[in-house]
Structure formats: structure tokens, C-alpha cells
Amino acid sequence: MTPAAIEQETLELLEWPRLADQLASFTATAAGRRHCRTLPLPSALEESRTLLAETAELLGLDGLTEGGLSLQGVADIAASVNLCAKGGTASGEDLLQLAATLAAARRLRRQIEDPALRPVTTALVTELRTLPELEQRLRFCLEEGGRVADRASVPLAALRRQLQGARAERRERLQELLRRWAPLLQDTVIAERHGRPVLAVKAGAAGQVPGQVHDSSASGQTLFIEPQAVLGLGNRIIDLEGQERELEQVLLRELSGEVAVHAAALEVLQAILVRLDVALARARYGAWLGAVRPELGSTAEDPFELRDLRHPLLLWQQKRQGGHPVVPVTVSVAPELRVVAITGPNTGxxxxxxxxxxxxxxxxxxxxxxxxxxTPRLPWCGLVLADIGDEQSLQQNLSTFSGHIRRIARILEALQSTAGGAPGAPATTAGGAALVLLDEVGAGTDPVEGAALATALLQHLAGCARLTVATTHFGELKALKYADPRFENASVAFDEETLAPTYRLQWGIPGRSNALAIARRLGLEASVIEQAARQLQPRGEGEVNQVIAGLEEQRQRQQEAAEEAAALLVRTELLHEELLSRWQQQQQQSAELQEQRRQQLEHSIREGQQEVRRIIRRLRQSGGGRRPDTAVLGETARQAGRRLKHLEQQHRPLPERRQHAGWMPVVGERVRVLSLGKAGEVLELTDDGRELTVRCGVLRLSVPVEGIEGLQGEKPTPPEVKVRVQGRRGLAAPGPDVRTERNTVDVRGLRVHEAEAAVEETLRAANGPVWVIHGVGTGRLKRGLRAWLDTLPYVERVTDAERSDGGPGCSVVYTH
Structure with a gap:
């Protein structure tokens, strides 16, 4: 059996198809559901990292978009495109769905495009060709329901007018015959038989109504006759209907041919839309589970760090079907560990x-x-192999010992065929890390031989797989940890008081079977239990169980001590916050007191200055500076005034300085992302300091430095940018400001949204100004286009064309 076949068998054992079905329920398209139900696994680490980035980016966009990101209008066009590519003719309804898909793809591209926030998905949607000309052609030729519109063809419109006139004429003649032959008729309603209009004539009066009999009633009392007067019209209508179908088929063949021309681009568009649908389903499924983004290690030696891991299928059962709460498990496997043996009672x-x-x-x-x-961390596992046959599987697949051995043999063969690296370090494969899961290893045979076989198997797997996790009841496997540092023990806890498992995983401690304790609680005779205990003594299992019990008690005491330490830490933090708050209050009170004293001093200085002015004024009034003593007193008063003014300047409050000038964030600091209004942690800064990578919850964002601020309102001061002026040469030079056929688009007669699509496609391909001919008319088309162009970031300005180029009926669009 090939590695792919044994891995497929592992997917069935792990119930991966059930998880794929659950994921498919979050998709929006039929093609997305089909893809999710198969859910192929990437063959390289970078592919998985790309998928994770797509999931994270669409999760953020879906949360920011009102009503969520919508794929409404996206249809499965693969079959229609394939039919057209082979020369077939698609139906009008299928072609109309293709047009709606093109419009939806254009809308999605506008919503997703943001290289700064969503680099991966932006690179994905830039490959989309939305073909606005094809969409406009299909919408012009087809009406709601896929019917070919009259405007699609002049001969078709003329033919339909003839057909409509013939039907009206036949209807008038039949109404006239109804009135004339009313006594001869069973009913005054025009019926239909075999696609022809008929009158319900009494059997006895059939000779009085010339025409063709199409049917009769079950009793034979009524004949359904098409009157002779409308037979010719009916034949003509049938002929016109045939011509109408032929013209419709001609138009559908033409439209299908246009689709065939763009078949390659449409196939790429379909693949990208399916990928977006599946990525959005992954994001919404993860949000519904309350999941977080994992970090995949670059090497197989990276550790497994899965804290509070919950089984996704059981979590689905809990949320959707009201099941029991899922007990999380924590998995922590260091790089040097290769084998984890999980022991404990059944149903644990x-x-x-x-x-x-x-x-x-x-x-x-x-x-x-x-x-x-x-943040879960684990290596990229390119090979996951399992031997699980337990009574808890949905298929009740109880494997025999021979079945286990055959499956383990296939696992070893798969590991050998994919192994890479030196023989001394075979714990990796060419496709990443290898993960092996074995349930009840060595069970189903003689316990002594089974234990020996299980020991040898796990020692062999320690050298050829990155990690092997095995469950067992053999006590001999518990001792491997103490002889080989690559081994570790774990166990599932069991409450002896209630005889119920706790489903919690304990690391470093082997588990006990608890068979005697369970038997005692269930009322087995005491003499039998004592005899069983004496049987265990010679083999030393009683002492082993006592050691395990002691370890469990020690673990419990350590857990209680850790909880007490955590509570003490919480109280310490609260005390620290209270002290800090009081210190801040004291600082504030001290600042207020200093301000009061400064104001009092200023008040005293102002009063002193007023008193000096009064003295100087009295001296001047008493005779100025004629007397020597008066002059001395005046000089003294002026000097006192200058000293008071100097004191005022010294105690005047300094202008408030900007507390945060020159601030720049550093790695590890928490900042606020302005676009999201949320706080995040700085993970990385670019060399020029103009951009930084921030983690907000599960999102990793690349934002410009102007898009963040400190938690206290600090505004960053980005480093100066050295401007380099470089001339544009060659193909990068802007196009001439001369109107040509390539930079001119005529949108007269189109609706506003149709004109937008045509103009946008021309702007993307333009290298200079674009002339848009919209005509004068009522002005609605011009106003709608101008309002839409004002919202485009790459449009610099829009002006009316020169009089020779159309004047007000033509707009010139200049881009950056």
C-alpha cells in the first residue's frame, strides 16, 4: 500500500471527512462545498502558510465589512465554460449566471484589494480578469430567466412582433367563435390540447362546428375541436415559433463562442473564486469554533505546544447538538522527545x-x-499515520490483533519510503515531520509478548518518526521514560470517589488501571480483591501503583500551591495598582498645591507692582525730580518695580511641552491601530521605520507608522525620508496627452454601472489620460460617472474635454 493510501486510511480513522462536511456548511457556493468535502492537504509548508494567511486576512475583512463579506451572485460556471470551450451552446440562464459571476468577482476584487492589510489575498485577486465587455454583451442580449432579449437581434424582434400579432388575431377569432357557438359548447373557456387551442363542443353538435378534433372527454360527451377558422393561423404560429427558436439558438451560439474565446481566463476566475469561498469558510468556521491561528515551524524538530486543545468534532456536537462540554487537553512536546505513552483506565x-x-x-x-x-505551535506534519480501532468510532470498527499488525506494517513501510536525511537522525521525512498515532499498541494477544512487541515498536518509531503518541495498558511501557530521554509518560486522570474519568491529561505521570478500586466500589467481594492484591505483590505492581499514587498526590499538592501562588500574584497586582493610583493622586495634589502657591505669589507681586506705581505717581505729583531726596526715592521705586517684574517672569509657568515629541514604538510595545480602533502588539519594524507589523488578536497587520498611536495618545514621529528623484524612462514613461483609439472609451447608451465597468477596465490599462465619451443628454450618466470617479484613489482629476474633442459631452480622466 502506498503512503498516500495509508494516509487516506488515517483520515478515515481520524474522521477527517466529518470535519470537512462541517467546514463545507460554511461555504457560499456549490463549487466551494464540493472542494471542502474533499479538502485536499497541501504538499509543502509554504502552501499551508499561505492558506493560513488567507484565512486570517479574510477573517479580519469579514469582521470589518457590514453584514460580512458576501459572495452573492457567484455561480458554478465550470460546466458552462467547459461546454462552450468544446463548441457547445450554453443555455441563456447559464450565460446570465456567468455574467452575474463576473460582476460579483469585480465587487470582491474592490473589497479585498489592499496590499498593506491583505497582501496575500490582494495578490490572489489581482490575477482576476472580470471581462466587463463580455458581461455587458451577455446582459444586453439576455433578460431575466435567461430569455434572449428582443434588442439582441433586429430579425428576432421583427419575428416576435409578427408572432405576437398572429397570436392576438387567433385569440380574437376564438373569442368571436365562442360568442357565435355558445349554445353548442359545453364550456366557454378556450382549452389547449397538444399545444393547440380547442373549444369544448357537445358531442351531438360536432357536425355543426367545422374543425379538427384533438381529444374527447372520458364520458365521450365532449369533443375538443380546433375550429377550421384558426387552423391556418395556428400552423403559421408554429412556424414562427420554430423560426424564433432558431434565431435564439443562433444568438446563444454566438454568445457561447465569445465565452469560449475567454475560456482560459474564466477557468482561472472560477478557481480563484472557489479559493476565496473556501478561505472565507475556513475563517468563519474558525471563528465559530473560537479557534486561533497556529504557527507552523520551519523544521521537523520544532516543539508541539497546544494549550487547551479541544476536539473539533466534539466541540461541534456541543454547540450544535447540545452535547456535554468538551474538556481541553494540553500537549507540550519538547524538541528532544520522540514518543509519548498515554496510560490510564478505559473510557478516560x-x-x-x-x-x-x-x-x-x-x-x-x-x-x-x-x-x-x-498561540499554538507545531511543526508542519507532511505525514500523519494512525492505527486507531476503538469502540468509540462511529463505524464500531473493532480491529483484531492481526488487523493491528497489518496496519502497523503499512505505517512502517510508509515511513521508510518517505524517510529522508541521515540514518542517525531519521525523525523527519522529505515532506516535513511524521506523526504516528497508535491506539492500544500491542493489545489483543498475550500480555507478555504484547508488551515486548510494543516496547520494540516504540523504540523503532523513536528513530524514524518525529513524534509517536501511543495509548497502552502495559506497565512495562511506563518505565521506558527512565531509560531513554526520548520517551515521556502521560496519563488520563480518574476520580476514584465517583468512579468517573475526568478526561484531563497529566504529563510526566503514568496512569493506573484502577481495576481493583473500581471493583471494590462496584461491590465485588472483599476476599477476591485482597487475593488479587496479593497476586500483584510478587510482580511489584503494588509498589509501582503506590509510587504513582504518591506522584499524583505530589502533583495535586503542586497544583494547589500553584493556585495559591496565582491568587497571591493577583492580590499583589491589585495592591500595586492601588499604590500606583494613590501615588498618582498624591502627585496631582502636590502639583495643585504648587499651582496655588504660585498663584498666591503672583498675586502678591502684582499688588507690590501696583503699590510701586502709586508711589511713583505721588512722587511725580509732588514735584518730580527737583528735590534730591525725591529723585532718590523715585529711582528706588523704579528698581523695586524692575525686581518685582523679574520675579514675575521667573515664576511665570513655562509653556506646555509636548510630552510625546520624538516617540517611536519598539518591538513588543502595545499600540493602538487607528483603522481598527483596537490595541495590538508590535511584532516587527521595517528598516526605514515607516511600516510595522502589529498583532491584534488573531490578526497580523502591516500598517504604516502614521496608522498607529500609543495607548496614552502618543503620536509617532517617523524618521526623515530621503527623497530620491529618478526620471522615468522607457516603458515607464507616461503616455502622450493626445486622444487616440486606445485611450478613448465610448459609454453612450449604457447604464451607470455598465459604464463604470468599461471605464475601470480602460483606466487599468491606460498610461496617461483617458477620454470618456458620455454625451450630454440629461446629464445623469455624466454626473454618475463623475461621482464614482471621485471615489477612486488613483484618479487625480476629471475635466471636460476640449471643444474639438467633444466639450461637455466628453470627460478627460487624469490618473496618478
Whole structure:
């Protein structure tokens, strides 16, 4: 069996198709649902990282867009395009759906395009060719429901007028015959038989009504006759209807031929739309699960860090079907570990843990977020292999010992065929890390031989797989940790008081079977239990269980101590916040007191200055400077005034300085993203300091430095930019400001939205100004286009053309 076949078998064992069906329920198109139900797994690390980036970008856009990002109007056009490419004729309804898909693709491209916030999806939609000319042609020729419009063809319009006249004439003649032959008729309603209008004539009066009999009633009392007077008109109408169908088919063939010309571009468009639909489904599925974006390691040696991992299928069951709350497990595997042996009682959650780890590796590889807390980290697993046959699977597939051995043999063969690297370090594969999941390894045979086989198998897998997680009841496997540093023990906890599993995973401690405790609680005779305990003593299992029990008690005491330390830390933080608040209040009060004293001093200085002025004024009134003593007193008063003014200047408050001038964020600092209104952590700064990467929750954004501020309102001061002036040469030079056929678009007679599509396509291909001929008319088309052009960021200005180029009936659009 090939590695792909055994991996497909692993997907079935892990119930991956169920998860794919759940993901498909979040898609918006039929093609997206088909893709999700198969859900192919990427074959390279970079593909998975690209898918994760698409999921994150569309998750952010979906949350910012009112009503969410919509794929309304997107249809599955693959079959229609394939039919047209092979020379076939598509139906009018299919062609109209293709036009709606082109319009929806253009709308999505406008919503998604933002290289700064969404670089990956922007690069994806830039490959879209929305073909506005083809869309306009299809909408012009087709009406609602796919009917070919009269305006599509002059001969068709003329033929339909003839057909309409003939039908009206036949209807008038039939109404006249109804009135004339009323006594001969069973009913005064014009019926239809075999596509021809007939009158319900009494059987006895059939000879009085000339015409062709098409049918009779079950009793034979009524004959349905097409009157002779309308037979010719009926034949003519049938002939005209045939001509109408032929003309319609001619037009549909022409439209199908135009679609065939653009078949390659339409196939690319269909693939991109499906990819966007699936990426949006991944984003919405992850948000519904409360999942977070994982980080995929570049090497197979990277650790597994999955905190509070919840099984996605059980989480779906809890939310959709009201199941029991899902108990999370934490998986922490250091780079040097190769094998984790999980022990514990049955129904304790060992198999669920296995499946959770396997699904987490597959979900991260497929671009899905993981239902964890924090930031999950794990290597990219290019090969996930499993041997799981338990009573908890939906298929009730209880594997025998031989079935287990055959499957394990295929796993070893797959590992050997994909192994790469040196023999001394075979824990990686050419396609990334290899993850092996084994349930009840070595079970189904003699316990002694089964334990020996399981030990040898796990030691072999430690050298050829990045990580092997195995569940077992064999006590011999618990001791491997103490002889080989590549091994680790884990166990599922069990409450002996309630005889119920807690489903919590404990690392570093092997589990106990608890068989004797369960038997005692269930009322088994005490003598039997004592005899069983004596049987265990010679083998040393009693002492082992006592050691395990002691370790569990120690773990419990450590857990309680950790909880007490956490509570103490919380109280310390609260005390620190209270002290800080009081210090700030004291600082504020001190500042207010200083301000009061300064104001009092200023008041005293002003009073002193007024008193000096009064003294000087009295001296001047008493005779000025004629007496020597008066002059001395006046000089003394002026000097006192100068000193008071100097004191006032010294105690005058300094102008408020900008507290945040020159501030720039650093890596690790938290800032506020203005476009989102949310706080985030700075992850990276560009070399020029003009852009930075910020993480807001699950989003990683690249924003300009002007788009953020500090949590206290600090405005960043970006570094000076050295401007380099470089001339444009060659193909990059702007086009001439001369009107030509290539830079002119005629939109007269189009609706505003049709004109927008035509102008936008011309602007994208233009290298200079564009002349838009819209005519004068009522002015609605010109006003609509001008209002739309004002919203485009790359449009610099719009003016009326010169009189020789059309004047007010033509607009010239200048772009940056």
C-alpha cells in the first residue's frame, strides 16, 4: 500500500471527512462545498502558510465589512465554460449566471484589494480578469430567466412582433367563435390540447362546428375541436415559433463562442473564486469554533505546544447538538522527545486525545485555525499515520490483533519510503515531520509478548518518526521514560470517589488501571480483591501503583500551591495598582498645591507692582525730580518695580511641552491601530521605520507608522525620508496627452454601472489620460460617472474635454 493510501486510511480513522462536511456548511457556493468535502492537504509548508494567511486576512475583512463579506451572485460556471470551450451552446440562464459571476468577482476584487492589510489575498485577486465587455454583451442580449432579449437581434424582434400579432388575431377569432357557438359548447373557456387551442363542443353538435378534433372527454360527451377558422393561423404560429427558436439558438451560439474565446481566463476566475469561498469558510468556521491561528515551524524538530486543545468534532456536537462540554487537553512536546505513552483506565479520554492531536496537525496543514488558547505551535506534519480501532468510532470498527499488525506494517513501510536525511537522525521525512498515532499498541494477544512487541515498536518509531503518541495498558511501557530521554509518560486522570474519568491529561505521570478500586466500589467481594492484591505483590505492581499514587498526590499538592501562588500574584497586582493610583493622586495634589502657591505669589507681586506705581505717581505729583531726596526715592521705586517684574517672569509657568515629541514604538510595545480602533502588539519594524507589523488578536497587520498611536495618545514621529528623484524612462514613461483609439472609451447608451465597468477596465490599462465619451443628454450618466470617479484613489482629476474633442459631452480622466 502506498503512503498516500495509508494516509487516506488515517483520515478515515481520524474522521477527517466529518470535519470537512462541517467546514463545507460554511461555504457560499456549490463549487466551494464540493472542494471542502474533499479538502485536499497541501504538499509543502509554504502552501499551508499561505492558506493560513488567507484565512486570517479574510477573517479580519469579514469582521470589518457590514453584514460580512458576501459572495452573492457567484455561480458554478465550470460546466458552462467547459461546454462552450468544446463548441457547445450554453443555455441563456447559464450565460446570465456567468455574467452575474463576473460582476460579483469585480465587487470582491474592490473589497479585498489592499496590499498593506491583505497582501496575500490582494495578490490572489489581482490575477482576476472580470471581462466587463463580455458581461455587458451577455446582459444586453439576455433578460431575466435567461430569455434572449428582443434588442439582441433586429430579425428576432421583427419575428416576435409578427408572432405576437398572429397570436392576438387567433385569440380574437376564438373569442368571436365562442360568442357565435355558445349554445353548442359545453364550456366557454378556450382549452389547449397538444399545444393547440380547442373549444369544448357537445358531442351531438360536432357536425355543426367545422374543425379538427384533438381529444374527447372520458364520458365521450365532449369533443375538443380546433375550429377550421384558426387552423391556418395556428400552423403559421408554429412556424414562427420554430423560426424564433432558431434565431435564439443562433444568438446563444454566438454568445457561447465569445465565452469560449475567454475560456482560459474564466477557468482561472472560477478557481480563484472557489479559493476565496473556501478561505472565507475556513475563517468563519474558525471563528465559530473560537479557534486561533497556529504557527507552523520551519523544521521537523520544532516543539508541539497546544494549550487547551479541544476536539473539533466534539466541540461541534456541543454547540450544535447540545452535547456535554468538551474538556481541553494540553500537549507540550519538547524538541528532544520522540514518543509519548498515554496510560490510564478505559473510557478516560486516551483515544480522544490521540484524535485531537492528529486533527490539529491536519487542520494546521489545511490552513484551518485550531480550537486552542494562546498561540499554538507545531511543526508542519507532511505525514500523519494512525492505527486507531476503538469502540468509540462511529463505524464500531473493532480491529483484531492481526488487523493491528497489518496496519502497523503499512505505517512502517510508509515511513521508510518517505524517510529522508541521515540514518542517525531519521525523525523527519522529505515532506516535513511524521506523526504516528497508535491506539492500544500491542493489545489483543498475550500480555507478555504484547508488551515486548510494543516496547520494540516504540523504540523503532523513536528513530524514524518525529513524534509517536501511543495509548497502552502495559506497565512495562511506563518505565521506558527512565531509560531513554526520548520517551515521556502521560496519563488520563480518574476520580476514584465517583468512579468517573475526568478526561484531563497529566504529563510526566503514568496512569493506573484502577481495576481493583473500581471493583471494590462496584461491590465485588472483599476476599477476591485482597487475593488479587496479593497476586500483584510478587510482580511489584503494588509498589509501582503506590509510587504513582504518591506522584499524583505530589502533583495535586503542586497544583494547589500553584493556585495559591496565582491568587497571591493577583492580590499583589491589585495592591500595586492601588499604590500606583494613590501615588498618582498624591502627585496631582502636590502639583495643585504648587499651582496655588504660585498663584498666591503672583498675586502678591502684582499688588507690590501696583503699590510701586502709586508711589511713583505721588512722587511725580509732588514735584518730580527737583528735590534730591525725591529723585532718590523715585529711582528706588523704579528698581523695586524692575525686581518685582523679574520675579514675575521667573515664576511665570513655562509653556506646555509636548510630552510625546520624538516617540517611536519598539518591538513588543502595545499600540493602538487607528483603522481598527483596537490595541495590538508590535511584532516587527521595517528598516526605514515607516511600516510595522502589529498583532491584534488573531490578526497580523502591516500598517504604516502614521496608522498607529500609543495607548496614552502618543503620536509617532517617523524618521526623515530621503527623497530620491529618478526620471522615468522607457516603458515607464507616461503616455502622450493626445486622444487616440486606445485611450478613448465610448459609454453612450449604457447604464451607470455598465459604464463604470468599461471605464475601470480602460483606466487599468491606460498610461496617461483617458477620454470618456458620455454625451450630454440629461446629464445623469455624466454626473454618475463623475461621482464614482471621485471615489477612486488613483484618479487625480476629471475635466471636460476640449471643444474639438467633444466639450461637455466628453470627460478627460487624469490618473496618478
Amino acid at each position: 479520554g486516551k483515544t480522544v486525545t490521540l484524535k485531537s492531536i492528529g486533527l490539529a496537525a491536519l487542520m494546521a496543514r489545511a490552513g484551518l485555525f485550531l480550537p486552542c488558547s494562546g
